[in-house]
Every structure is written in C-alpha cells, then in structure tokens.
Amino acid sequence: MVADTPSIAFVTFGCPKNEVDSDRMAAAVDGSALALTDDVATADIVVLNTCAFIQPAVEESIAGFFDLHTGWRTERPGRRIVVAGCLPSRYGTDLADAMPEADAFVPVDQEHRLLETLGTLLDIAAGSTAARARLAPGPTAYLKVSEGCDRHCAYCTIPSIRGPFVSDTPDAIVAEARWLIEQGAREIVLVGQNIASYGVDLSGDSDLSSLLRRLDAIDEQFRIRLMYVQPDGVTDALLETIASSRHICHYLDIPVQHASEAVLRRMGRPGDLGTLRALLDRIRAALPDVVLRTTVMAGFPGETDDDAAVLEEFIREARFDYAGVFVFSPEDGTRAARLPDQVPTGIAEERAQRLRDIADETGIERAAGRVGETYTVLVEGPDDDGDLYGRTCGQAPEVDGITFIEAHVAPGTFVDVLVTGSAGYDLIGEVT
Numbered sequence: 001m002v003a004d005t006p007s008i009a010f011v012t013f014g015c016p017k018n019e020v021d022s023d024r025m026a027a028a029v030d031g032s033a034l035a036l037t038d039d040v041a042t043a044d045i046v047v048l049n050t051c052a053f054i055q056p057a058v059e060e061s062i063a064g065f066f067d068l069h070t071g072w073r074t075e076r077p078g079r080r081i082v083v084a085g086c087l088p089s090r091y092g093t094d095l096a097d098a099m100p101e102a103d104a105f106v107p108v109d110q111e112h113r114l115l116e117t118l119g120t121l122l123d124i125a126a127g128s129t130a131a132r133a134r135l136a137p138g139p140t141a142y143l144k145v146s147e148g149c150d151r152h153c154a155y156c157t158i159p160s161i162r163g164p165f166v167s168d169t170p171d172a173i174v175a176e177a178r179w180l181i182e183q184g185a186r187e188i189v190l191v192g193q194n195i196a197s198y199g200v201d202l203s204g205d206s207d208l209s210s211l212l213r214r215l216d217a218i219d220e221q222f223r224i225r226l227m228y229v230q231p232d233g234v235t236d237a238l239l240e241t242i243a244s245s246r247h248i249c250h251y252l253d254i255p256v257q258h259a260s261e262a263v264l265r266r267m268g269r270p271g272d273l274g275t276l277r278a279l280l281d282r283i284r285a286a287l288p289d290v291v292l293r294t295t296v297m298a299g300f301p302g303e304t305d306d307d308a309a310v311l312e313e314f315i316r317e318a319r320f321d322y323a324g325v326f327v328f329s330p331e332d333g334t335r336a337a338r339l340p341d342q343v344p345t346g347i348a349e350e351r352a353q354r355l356r357d358i359a360d361e362t363g364i365e366r367a368a369g370r371v372g373e374t375y376t377v378l379v380e381g382p383d384d385d386g387d388l389y390g391r392t393c394g395q396a397p398e399v400d401g402i403t404f405i406e407a408h409v410a411p412g413t414f415v416d417v418l419v420t421g422s423a424g425y426d427l428i429g430e431v432t
Contacts, residue, residue, distance in 0.1 A: 006122050007035040009043035011068070013061050014051025016191045016227070016398075018085060019136070020144040022049045025084070025114045032115055032126045040072060045080045045118060047106075050087035053157055054329040061087050062099075069101050080121050082106060084114070089161045090333075108162050139378055139412040140397045141185035145173055145211065146192035151230070153257075154268045155300065155328065155336040158193055167198050170206055174214050181220050186378055186412050188215070189225045189397065196233020208233070209241040216245045221414065223378070225396060227253045231279055232270055239286035249393035250287045254279075255295040259314035260307035263300050266339065273314060280318055291394035293322040298355055299348020300328045301339035308351045315358050321366050322400050322425070323359035327352045367401060368422045374432055375419065377403050381411040390415070392427070401425030 008029045012022045025047060030036040037043050046068055050061035065083060073079045080103040088095050089107035096105060104117045119126040148163040149156070177188050192198065199206035215224055224247045229238075231254050242248045258264050261272035283290055296311060315323060327348045330337035377390040380402070388409065389402045404426065409415055417429035 005033070005035045006044040006118075006124075007037040007042060008045050008047060008118065009037050009040045010047045010049060011040060011064065012049040013064055014049070014053070014057060014086065016142040016189065017144055017193075018049050018051060020142050020191065021085065021108070021111055022047075025049070025111055028112075028115050029118070033124065034115075034118060034122075034126055044078070045082060045103075045121065046072065047082045047084050047114065049085040050083060052086040052090040052161060054331060056329070058087065058090075065099065065102065080104075082114075082117060082121070084111060086161045090157060137184060139184065139186040139380060140189065140391075141180040141183075141187070142189045142191050143173065143176055143180065144168070144191050145195055145198050149193035150197075151194065152268060154266065154339070155297070155331065155334055157331050157334060160333055162193065165193070165197055165201060167200070167202050167206070169202070170199075170211050170214055173211060174218070177215055178218060181218065181222050184412055186222050186414065187225060187391075187397075188222060189227055191227050194228060194230045194233060195226060196229045196235075196238070207237075209235075209237045212238075212241050212245065212248060216241075216247050218247075222247060223393060224248045225251055225393075227396065229254055231256055231276065234279060234283060236282070236286070239283060243286055249291075250289050251291045251293070251393055251396065252283065253293040253396065257295065257297050258300065258303075258307075258311055259296075260303070260310040263303050263307050263311075266302055266336075267297075267300060268335070273310060276314065276318075291321045292318075293324070293396065293400065294318075294320050295324040295326065296355060297326050297328055298352035299343040299345075301330075301336055301343065302341040303328075303343055303348075303351075308354075312354060312358055315355055316362070319362050319366065320359065321394065322363055322396075323355070324399070325352050325355045325359060364422075364424055367425050367427060370419050370427060371422055373419050374416055375403070375427075375429075376414055377405065377417040377429070379405065379409045379411050379413045379415060390417075392417075395427075401427065403427040403429055405429060405431060407431040 010022045010026055012018050026036055048065055051057040068081055082104045083102045084106040088105040106114055106117055115126040146167045148165045149158050150165040152159055196208055198208040229252055259273045259276055264271055375392040377392055379390040382388055388405045390405055391402055395401050416432045418432050419427050419429045421428040
C-alpha cells in the first residue's frame with residue numbers, strides 16, 4: 001500500500017534538456033498534495049524521464065525501465081512506474097503495446113499534465129501550486145531557453161519528438177535564472193536544440209544577444225555558458241555580446257557534424273569547409289581566449305573515403321579543445337535511414353576512431369598548454385575518491401575535463417587556480 005502522502009521520485013536519462021524537464025515536473029509535484037523525494041528506494045511512484053534520440057539511448061531507457069520493474073517495483077506492492085519524455089513522444093501507442101508493464105505514459109508535450117496522470121493512478125486530487133524544485137541542487141544549473149527544432153536535419157529525430165521551435169519568454173528566463181542563483185547556482189548553462197535561434201518566434205528585440213544582455217545585467221556572482229549553438233547562428237552581434245559581457249564564458253559549443261559539402265547537403269545542413277574555416281577565424285578574432293567544443297558524425301550515408309578525409313583534415317586544422325564523435329545511427333522515421341549507400345558499420349566505426357584519435361591528440365595537447373596559466377575555477381566538490389575538483393570557464397559540466405584543486409574550498413566558491421599540471425583533458429592546480 002502507498003503511504004498517506006504518496007511520494008514521487010524521478011529518474012532521468014539523456015541530455016541536460018531532460019534534466020530541466022524533470023526539474024519542472026518535480027516542481028509541480030513539490031507544489032501539490034504529493035511528496036517529492038530524491039530517494040527512489042522510498043518512493044511510491046517513479047517517473048522515468050526517458051531519452052530516445054538514437055537507438056542506444058532508446059535501449060538504455062528501456063533497460064532502465066525494466067531494472068525498476070523487476071527490482072524496485074517488486075520490493076513493495078502497489079508501486080507504479082510512469083514513463084515520461086522522449087520515448088513515449090517518439091513511439092506513441094506502439095510503446096504502450098510494447099511495454100504493458102508501465103502504468104502510464106507522459107510524452108514531452110503532455111509533461112505539464114503529469115499531476116493529472118499521477119492523480120488518476122492514485123485516485124486522488126493531486127492539486128498544484130506555483131512551485132519550483134531542483135532535483136540536483138549544486139553550483140551548476142541548466143536553463144532551457146527554447147523547446148523543439150525547425151531544422152529537420154536528415155538524421156535527427158528531435159523535431160518529431162519535441163515538435164517545432166518555441167522560445168520561452170525573456171521575462172520567464174530571467175526570472176528562472178534569478179531563482180536558480182538564489183538557490184545556489186553559480187553557473188547557468190543555457191540549453192536548447194539550437195539556442196542561437198532564440199527569439200525568432202517572438203516579437204520585438206528578442207534574439208539571443210538581447211537575452212544575454214538581460215542575463216548579464218543580473219548583479220550577482222555567477223557565470224553563463226552557451227551550449228548547442230549551431231554554426232550559422234554565430235553572428236558578429238553574438239560574439240560582440242560575449243566579448244563585452246561580465247558573466248558569459250568565452251566558450252562555445254558548435255556542432256558542425258561534418259566538413260564535406262556533399263555530406264552536409266545530404267544531411268540537410270548548410271555550410272561547407274570554407275564557411276566553417278571562416279567561422280572559426282571570426283570567433284577567434286573576436287574571442288582570442290575562446291574554448292571551442294564541437295560534435296561530428298562518421299559514416300553518414302554516402303560518405304566516401306574522400307569525404308572522411310576532408311573531415312579528418314578539418315578536425316586536425318581546426319584544433320578544437322573538445323570534440324564529440326558519433327557514428328551515424330539510422331533512426332526509424334528519419335530521411336537518412338532511407339538514403340542509399342549506407343556505410344557499413346565497421347567502416348563507420350573505423351572512421352570515427354580516427355577522428356577521436358585526431359581530436360584527442362589536439363585536445364590533450366591544448367590542455368597541457370594551460371600549465372602555468374591561472375584560471376578562475378568554480379568549485380564543484382569532492383569526487384568519489386574525495387579529491388576536490390572544479391571547472392574553469394573552458395570546462396563544461398559532464399562533457400569536458402575538470403580541474404583538480406589542491407586546497408580546502410567550499411563547493412560553489414570561485415577561486416583563482418594556478419595550473420601546475422595536466423592529465424589527459426583534466427587540469428591540476430593550486431589556489432593562488
């Protein structure tokens with residue numbers, strides 16, 4: 001039997017945008033007649049927020065569900081599992097047929113109605129008040145500025161999962177940033193499918209640069225990081241805004257995906273080798289100390305040895321600080337899955353590994369080149385081994401390296417650190 005006040009826990013798979021969605025659903029629970037808990041072991045209902053961007057993510061989400069179903073649920077009668085997020089959005093009623101063990105499904109566009117679903121399961125009136133919650137409080141917080149995407153790249157499932165591009169309002173974003181800072185966040189990471197498109201659907205002066213100027217005006221000690229900025233969205237105005245800001249990290253995450261014009265056109269993406277080179281030149285001229293991350297894809301249908309060589313040479317000459325390399329995944333429902341000349345998996349994986357090797361050689365060399373420099377580091381806390389670590393503006397959470405600090409400093413503190421060594425992508429330093 002469930003407790004007098006049923007308790008709800010969240011388990012989240014996937015990208016930071018899903019973490020924001022879980023926080024927002026948790027806020028609704030926290031402001032209702034239900035109890036929000038961060039301890040799955042004591043919960044009566046688990047809301048499993050899933051990812052379904054590519055097949056490995058689908059498999060991970062399904063495995064997470066069945067781990068709960070065969071383990072956690074059997075420990076006490078009456079426990080329920082609600083599957084939310086991208087998995088039900090992508091597969092709809094087919095998922096319900098394939099997973100009858102789930103008690104309810106809440107797709108992305110229905111997450112605002114989670115309380116109704118929980119109330120139906122529990123046969124109670126859940127109610128709701130305006131509330132906010134953070135499932136993973138700490139010095140870093142993600143803030144989603146938009147939902148959906150209008151780009152329709154040939155390989156991508158996001159438009160079908162999350163719908164068309166919709167910007168949140170500037171007032172709402174600024175209010176959320178202020179609240180996150182009040183809750184202890186010292187780094188606000190702006191995320192969306194393409195944050196450079198922010199404001200295209202809003203009236204007036206509501207582009208990304210104007211939003212950043214409003215956030216930059218918040219008179220607190222914090223920093224802002226931009227993630228998922230598509231190459232064609234890096235305008236001179238944006239670079240000028242970053243350069244003149246008090247709070248914005250000189251860091252850009254720009255997913256180029258490829259450098260061969262032929263492959264980019266089949267992907268349904270603009271640009272070519274020349275425009276990408278010019279882009280990097282503009283960025284580094286405006287922000288000489290910028291740290292750059294990218295993502296690229298190996299083995300897209302029709303990719304030839306020559307195309308792969310173009311991408312390899314570009315990654316070598318571009319000297320990104322970090323590069324995520326992915327093997328093309330033919331996802332059901334995408335145009336790319338139906339294209340001719342699919343690249344054999346083995347060849348695609350070999351090409352991907354060559355790209356990783358090139359990216360690692362450059363990235364590790366660039367990290368080593370920071371020895372002797374002093375950086376402002378946001379202290380995150382001790383790792384599993386008890387070693388204190390933090391991140392510079394050049395280190396995004398979860399995906400980049402970290403900085404180990406030889407000191408005793410409270411999490412959430414900014415300290416100046418002299419880099420005394422490096423280990424792979426990680427830095428080692430001492431407080432000055």
